[in-house]
Amino acid sequence: MIKGVEGEITEISGNEVTLKAGQFYLNILCSTNTIKELSLSAKVHLLTYLSFSADRAPEIYGFKDRAEYNVFLMLLKANKIGPKMALKILSATSPEMLQKMIASKDISGLSRLPGLGKKTAERLVSELYDLVKDYAVEFPKELSDVSEDAVGALTALGFDMTSAKLAVNEVLKEQTVENTQELVRKALRKLNKTR
Amino acid sequence: MIKGVEGEITEISGNEVTLKAGQFYLNILCSTNTIKELSLSAKVHLLTYLSFSADRAPEIYGFKDRAEYNVFLMLLKANKIGPKMALKILSATSPEMLQKMIASKDISGLSRLPGLGKKTAERLVSELYDLVKDYAVEFPKELSDVSEDAVGALTALGFDMTSAKLAVNEVLKEQTVENTQELVRKALRKLNKTR
Amino acid sequence: MIKGVEGEITEISGNEVTLKAGQFYLNILCSTNTIKELSLSAKVHLLTYLSFSADRAPEIYGFKDRAEYNVFLMLLKANKIGPKMALKILSATSPEMLQKMIASKDISGLSRLPGLGKKTAERLVSELYDLVKDYAVEFPKELSDVSEDAVGALTALGFDMTSAKLAVNEVLKEQTVENTQELVRKALRKLNKTR
Amino acid sequence: MIKGVEGEITEISGNEVTLKAGQFYLNILCSTNTIKELSLSAKVHLLTYLSFSADRAPEIYGFKDRAEYNVFLMLLKANKIGPKMALKILSATSPEMLQKMIASKDISGLSRLPGLGKKTAERLVSELYDLVKDYAVEFPKELSDVSEDAVGALTALGFDMTSAKLAVNEVLKEQTVENTQELVRKALRKLNKTR
Incomplete structure (x- = not known):
């Protein structure tokens, strides 16, 4: 029903934001990503989701960014x-x-x-x-074995598979590698940077 | 409760329209007929129906035209x-x-x-x-048999009865016909035009 | 929750009134007394009652007059x-x-x-x-028998007891009467005037 | 959902306040403390709690003061x-x-x-x-026995324990006392003042 609200941020506390829209101060629940993009007194347009259930007041979830929404x-x-x-x-x-x-x-x-x-x-x-x-994160066909081994090694080190795949893919796009060890070492450097 | 809303169209996606009313962006469900009459940034007054049920957020249905509403x-x-x-x-x-x-x-x-x-x-x-x-679509009394036969033939060709009746009626209003075949042929021409 | 609304009357149909409040056209149910006091395009403040139930859209009841509300x-x-x-x-x-x-x-x-x-x-x-x-409609103590008989006669004629009592009381306040018949005749004249 | 409302007080009756916000007159339930701080025609911002239940219209509770809220x-x-x-x-x-x-x-x-x-x-x-x-109301360690006895005496006189503790603490902060009787007498004077 209410797909968005425009107003002024009057309070930010944890993952809750108070938005002044006309005479009403709305309590809006946001993700950490959205909270990072908001600041007091800013005039914003949040994309909203109105959550309704029979025995509780409705709750408004708000998003700064369309993709997240x-x-x-x-x-x-x-x-x-x-x-x-x-x-x-x-x-x-x-x-x-x-x-x-x-x-x-x-x-x-x-x-x-x-x-x-x-x-x-x-x-x-x-x-x-x-x-x-x-x-889906795809590997260039010809290098899939080397990549798979590298991803295996990285997930064994505790990285989630998707991050490992992304890092391996990035290395392969930038340069050619001799073997799996070199691929793992270079991917590891990327992963540690983004931690 | 809410019989109409006035505002600016900010988004049209499928049969859903976003209407900015004051600080609120309302998500409104419309028929294809209404969607055809709306355009981005247009200022419109939609007749609305608020659908409420215990465990779902309310939904707003909007209509441009009173008859459709x-x-x-x-x-x-x-x-x-x-x-x-x-x-x-x-x-x-x-x-x-x-x-x-x-x-x-x-x-x-x-x-x-x-x-x-x-x-x-x-x-x-x-x-x-x-x-x-x-x-109800009525035929002139004296021609009802001829008309009924013509409608029968047209529905056999796959037309719905009401469209067939309307076409036959239109022909009879415009001109006299010799027989059922002529009536069917002329009504068919009308029906194919409006497909 | 919503104890009143201010806006412009845009439609009156039966006991339903459409009131434009900001960007919203509200559908408000009114009594015949309130409808009589309203006219198209009038700017009014209606006292309202919001009726809510789990499986139906809320309904707004509106009153022009505090006593009726x-x-x-x-x-x-x-x-x-x-x-x-x-x-x-x-x-x-x-x-x-x-x-x-x-x-x-x-x-x-x-x-x-x-x-x-x-x-x-x-x-x-x-x-x-x-x-x-x-x-409660009270009779002057000393005349209560005469009044009760008069009211009895009037209700036998089809008047509701309260209207009969009010008419009898009005006569007694304006003038003295000889007997019940005279009281009934004068009260009847009043009742027929207000029908 | 609605954490606050701004508007003009148009009516105060018992613990209910009518607040005009835009075109809407909202009925807001307040505590005695909040009512004391409000006056007719005042422009106020109340912190609000929206109470919802399946079969009754929502109710708004309003507070002038953040601590009370x-x-x-x-x-x-x-x-x-x-x-x-x-x-x-x-x-x-x-x-x-x-x-x-x-x-x-x-x-x-x-x-x-x-x-x-x-x-x-x-x-x-x-x-x-x-x-x-x-x-929690704490007593200075060294005086806790004397204080406890004094509090006991005061609660026996009908004062609630917390008020008794607060009064005793206040006396001890302002001055030294010879014995429990003196402490009770001075605390009693304070309690009677705030009744």
């Missing part, structure tokens, strides 16, 4: 994922990374996100894969 | 026809044609509308006939 | 009297007359109001009497 | 304490005193607040103690 709406399509859980997931990773993890069926990576257990990770992949498959 | 409200009076189904029916035909089909008890014509099965078509006729009977 | 709220305190029934009762008589009928325990008079059966009339009297007893 | 929200965290009860408790004592009573586990003092029985008092202490323990 769309991924939020996508998450709600999965069974047993309500707005609070969707916001929690979006506060743990970027919308793009999340889509890549689902598209890469990276159950272990997803399960490591705060609040997300293995079951929920599996449900996200099984119910949302078709909506995000274009985000 | 009234037929929408009429459809909701029929059992098991909710706002989504009513909008679907109104996106498949014009309000006027729909009333004619119900008034002519054109079950087969109604059943061909997307999303409308025979049972629903029968329910529309049985529950709403009294509200639309003035829309 | 208070009696409406009072009626809602009686068991099984919802806003629709309360509005119906208030469209059948004035707020003041209604309070007098309840205060005079005029079950037969109340039962004659459209939509009000004997059971509901009894419930109104039993549950609301304490709230309106000051409105 | 926060204690109200805290009370709602306790089991079986709804907004009406929370407002009643806050109309019986100041937010600060309430937190001190809970922090001092002053069951008898809490039970004396209108509408609060022993069971509810115990629940407040058991469920909210952790949120308010910093408000």
Whole structure:
């Protein structure tokens, strides 16, 4: 019903923002990403989702960025994922990374996100894969074995599969490598930089 | 409760329109007929229907045209026809044609509308006939046999009964015909024009 | 929650009024008394009651006059009297007359109001009497027998007890009468004037 | 959802205030403390809590003062304490005193607040103690026996424990006392002043 609100930020506390719209001060729940982009007295237009249930006051979820908003709406399509859980997931990773993890069926990576257990990770992949498959991280055909081994080594070091794949892919795009060890070493340097 | 909203169209996507009313961006569901009449940045007044249910955020249905709005409200009076189904029916035909089909008890014509099965078509006729009977398509008494045969032939060709009746009626108003074949040929020309 | 709305009347149809408040056109249900006081394009402030239930869109009831609004709220305190029934009762008589009928325990008079059966009339009297007893129609002590007989005669003629009492009281305040017949004749003249 | 409203006070009746916000007159329930701070025609910003339940129109609770608002929200965290009860408790004592009573586990003092029985008092202490323990009234270590005796005497005189503790503490901060009797006498003088 209410897809967006325009107003002035009068308070930011944790993941809650107070937005003055006309005479009303609205309490809006936001992800960490959105909170980072907001500041007191700023005039903003937030994309909103109105969550309604029979015995509780409605809650408004707000997003600065369209991509995050769309991924939020996508998450709600999965069974047993309500707005609070969707916001929690979006506060743990970027919308793009999340889509890549689902598209890469990276159950272990997803399960490591705060609040997300293995079951929920599996449900996200099984119910949302078709909506995000274009985000799958592909390796150049001829180098897939070397890459797969490198990703294996990196995930053994504790990195989630999707980040490992992205780092390996980045190295392969920038330069040729002699062997898996060199690939792992260079990918590792990238991963440590983005930690 | 909210019978209309005035504001600026900021987004059109499928059958959903975003309307900026004061500080709020409202998400409004519209029929294909209404969508055709709307354009980005236009300032419009939409007649609205607020659909409420215990465990879902309210939804707003919007209409540019009073006749379509009234037929929408009429459809909701029929059992098991909710706002989504009513909008679907109104996106498949014009309000006027729909009333004619119900008034002519054109079950087969109604059943061909997307999303409308025979049972629903029968329910529309049985529950709403009294509200639309003035829309019934009548033939001049003296020519009713010739007309009925012509309509029979046209429906055999796949046209819904109401369209066939309207075309036959139009021909009879414009000119005299020798026989049923001539009536069918001239009505067919009209029907093919409006397809 | 919403105790009043200010705006412009854009439509009056039966007992429904459309009020433009900011960008929103509100559909407001009114009593016949309130409708009589409203006109198209008039800028008005209506006292409102917001009726909410789990599976239907909220409805707004609007009142031009504070006394009628208070009696409406009072009626809602009686068991099984919802806003629709309360509005119906208030469209059948004035707020003041209604309070007098309840205060005079005029079950037969109340039962004659459209939509009000004997059971509901009894419930109104039993549950609301304490709230309106000051409105009871009293006769001057010394004339109570003559008055009671006159009221009896008038109710036999089909007048409700409260109207009969009011007319008899009015006559007694204006002049002295010889006997019950004279009192009945003069009270009858008053009652026929106000029909 | 609605954390605050700005508007003009148009009516004050008992613990209900009518606030004009744009075209809407909102009915807002307030505590005695808040009512004291409001006056007709004043332009105010009230912190609000929107109470929703499936079969009743939503209700708005309004607070002039942030501390009172926060204690109200805290009370709602306790089991079986709804907004009406929370407002009643806050109309019986100041937010600060309430937190001190809970922090001092002053069951008898809490039970004396209108509408609060022993069971509810115990629940407040058991469920909210952790949120308010910093408000506990502490005695300087070396004087704790003398103080405890004085508090005992004062509560025997009918004062709630927290008020007694506060008075005793105040005396001890201002001056040294010879014995418990002197401490009781001076604390009593303070308590009678604030009654």
